[in-house]
């Protein structure tokens with residue numbers, strides 16, 4: 679059965695171009711227009727923690743392999759560390775920017791914008807670069 683999709687449903691002044699939809703689609707349009715969060719905060723926190731730990735572990739593993747390799751004396755371990763961690767964080771920042779530019783740029787709702795798995799994983803990548811650099815410079 680089809681129902682009418684009104685301007686109010688999609689939070690606009692004018693009615694949408696598609697005017698008859700099924701119940702399921704109407705609910706979907708309504709929640710999308712009201713920026714209903716579909717990625718729970720607790721899952722976001724868990725994903726952030728998980729991906730940060732994985733990121734730091736991978737970076738530390740990579741950095742310890744590289745700094746004990748034959749390349750290290752030529753380039754200098756601290757330069758390799760700086761390069762690898764900066765590259766990681768900058769890549770993460772680029773991903774955060776790419777995701778938030780669209781989400782925040784259109785909605786101006788930071789909380790909703792950050793409730794995205796891609797944004798959370800990108801932030802975790804930035805964080806793991808920073809944490810790995812801090813660990814390396816503090817202990818090695």
Ligand SMILES: [Zn+2]
Nearest residue numbers: 699700702703
């Ligand atoms: Zn439908």
